[in-house]
Amino acid sequence: MTCDSLRKLIPLYYYGELTPEEEDLLEEHLHECAACERERERLRLLAAALDRRQQEIPPLLLEDCRDGLMAAIAGGITHPAAKPAKGPWKLFLEAMGATLSGFQRYRQPVGALALIAIGFFAARFTGTNPNAATSQPASPAGEVFATVRNVEPDSAGRVRIAFDETRRRVVSGNMEDQNIQKLLLAAAHEENPAVRVESVGLLRSRADSGEVRDALLNAVAHDPNAGVRLKALEGLKPLTGDAEVRNALAKVLLVDDNPAVRMQVVDLLVARRDDSVVGVLQNLVQKENNSGVRLKCEKALKDMNASIGTF
Amino acid sequence: MAQGAAGAAGARLSPQVDALIRAAQRGDQDAFEQLVRAYDQSVLRLAMNLLRSPEDARDVYQEAFLRVYRNLHAFRFDCSFHTWLYRIVTNICLDQLRKRKVRKEEPAVVETSDGPIDRMESFEEDAAEADPERSMWNRQLKQRIEGALEDLTPRERMVFELRHYQGLRLRNIGEMLGTSEEAAKNCLFRATQKMRSVLGDFV
Ligand SMILES: [Zn+2]
Numbered sequence: 001m002t003c004d005s006l007r008k009l010i011p012l013y014y015y016g017e018l019t020p021e022e023e024d025l026l027e028e029h030l031h032e033c034a035a036c037e038r039e040r041e042r043l044r045l046l047a048a049a050l051d052r053r054q055q056e057i058p059p060l061l062l063e064d065c066r067d068g069l070m071a072a073i074a075g076g077i078t079h080p081a082a083k084p085a086k087g088p089w090k091l092f093l094e095a096m097g098a099t100l101s102g103f104q105r106y107r108q109p110v111g112a113l114a115l116i117a118i119g120f121f122a123a124r125f126t127g128t129n130p131n132a133a134t135s136q137p138a139s140p141a142g143e144v145f146a147t148v149r150n151v152e153p154d155s156a157g158r159v160r161i162a163f164d165e166t167r168r169r170v171v172s173g174n175m176e177d178q179n180i181q182k183l184l185l186a187a188a189h190e191e192n193p194a195v196r197v198e199s200v201g202l203l204r205s206r207a208d209s210g211e212v213r214d215a216l217l218n219a220v221a222h223d224p225n226a227g228v229r230l231k232a233l234e235g236l237k238p239l240t241g242d243a244e245v246r247n248a249l250a251k252v253l254l255v256d257d258n259p260a261v262r263m264q265v266v267d268l269l270v271a272r273r274d275d276s277v278v279g280v281l282q283n284l285v286q287k288e289n290n291s292g293v294r295l296k297c298e299k300a301l302k303d304m305n306a307s308i309g310t311f
Numbered sequence: 312m313a314q315g316a317a318g319a320a321g322a323r324l325s326p327q328v329d330a331l332i333r334a335a336q337r338g339d340q341d342a343f344e345q346l347v348r349a350y351d352q353s354v355l356r357l358a359m360n361l362l363r364s365p366e367d368a369r370d371v372y373q374e375a376f377l378r379v380y381r382n383l384h385a386f387r388f389d390c391s392f393h394t395w396l397y398r399i400v401t402n403i404c405l406d407q408l409r410k411r412k413v414r415k416e417e418p419a420v421v422e423t424s425d426g427p428i429d430r431m432e433s434f435e436e437d438a439a440e441a442d443p444e445r446s447m448w449n450r451q452l453k454q455r456i457e458g459a460l461e462d463l464t465p466r467e468r469m470v471f472e473l474r475h476y477q478g479l480r481l482r483n484i485g486e487m488l489g490t491s492e493e494a495a496k497n498c499l500f501r502a503t504q505k506m507r508s509v510l511g512d513f514v
Contacts, residue, residue, distance in 0.1 A: 055363060
């Protein structure tokens with residue numbers, strides 16, 4: 001077979017969808033044909049770039065979808081066009097729009113998110129689960145807007161979270177409490193970096209929950225404070241085998257402006273070897289301007305018996 | 312390679328899922344809700360990735376699970392629940408993609424030019440500005456990829472999505488889309504060829 005016809009098989013090879021015979025044929029050829037091997041490398045880079053394009057589910061959208069669905073079913077509304085008036089996602093978008101028209105800074109929408117998230121959870125707090133956490137008397141019906149002021153663990157392994165709505169509230173509970181977890185998740189977006197560091201630090205130990213994992217990923221990808229990002233990375237350590245986590249980390253590696261963060265990400269990625277890491281690291285080596293990070297990458301590639309540059 | 316459906320694929324053979332389905336078929340609302348929660352993240356991710364609009368993804372979610380709710384009594388366990396669910400979901404998404412192909416002006420990237428989501432993306436790029444060369448390269452690559460994906464037919468786009476991002480096997484994808492493994496393979500082949508050609512010597 002010619003190079004041309006064999007080369008066409010490479011994408012299917014990448015996806016493990018060739019017949020065993022085709023696979024043997026191609027592998028043999030890749031071994032001795034530098035041009036086709038180079039094509040394989042390109043496709044690997046393309047695949048890595050496609051991985052980075054994967055959309056994250058916006059915060060609260062899942063919650064909003066679930067609520068909308070259950071409301072539609074409970075209300076006997078079986079036509080999908082009928083939606084509940086305004087879910088948290090809608091409110092979030094509106095708040096984002098309002099905030100963004102006034103400010104152009106990166107941090108502002110993150111702050112706005114916390115406002116809405118807390119408002120939403122606080123409203124549910126007293127309504128659905130009165131025993132889960134102790135708090136002031138029930139809030140008036142309707143939308144409540146609040147801001148997290150402080151998050152602190154105590155010696156008994158519990159957590160105290162203070163947040164303002166019309167007045168400040170203090171809620172205590174342990175980390176198993178779902179309401180506490182929700183408040184912490186929201187606090188991870190709070191504008192005050194000290195609150196974020198403390199919240200992300202506490203959430204670290206709960207990375208096995210999908211929601212917490214998403215919050216940690218969000219912090220790693222979007223938090224403007226490198227200290228918060230590093231804390232969140234620590235929490236992702238046990239999850240380096242998760243394909244989504246790996247994809248997100250690979251993306252962070254290429255865009256994060258802090259070398260300490262990039263170093264930590266390299267460590268997490270190479271903890272578990274897979275082929276896409278090689279592509280990501282090779283890509284990084286080409287662009288990396290910090291010599292410490294570059295050395296780390298080169299060493300990791302050497303350890304994996306991969307070449308340092310492909311083009 | 313993304314293996315996003317790992318959770319759902321793992322649940323496919325689980326006796327707990329079977330039990331949930333049977334309970335939901337008997338009208339147990341809690342069981343139905345649990346069933347939704349076992350699969351809805353991968354459904355939402357699929358819709359978000361294909362349509363790139365939270366509003367549209369939300370519509371797909373709502374319509375898909377309402378159809379599941381209304382038709383669950385007809386599920387006979389003759390394929391996995393995941394496959395059955397994805398037949399519904401991919402149908403709805405394909406309809407959306409086809410509508411967009413007709414309304415050619417719709418950009419595949421983000422829903423509005425001045426909506427908050429778009430702004431979020433530009434914020435992301437602000438953060439990358441510390442290294443202009445890197446962010447420039449990333450941006451150009453991203454643009455080319457968007458262009459390539461837009462050139463795919465809805466069906467090619469769907470097969471590619473299910474294989475690359477959801478990590479499903481072609482045989483299973485064929486089953487979902489009501490076609491053969493061979494036809495799904497041809498779709499994937501065409502999709503990757505098109506993307507490769509748009510990319511040229513860029514990478
Ligand atoms: Zn060759």
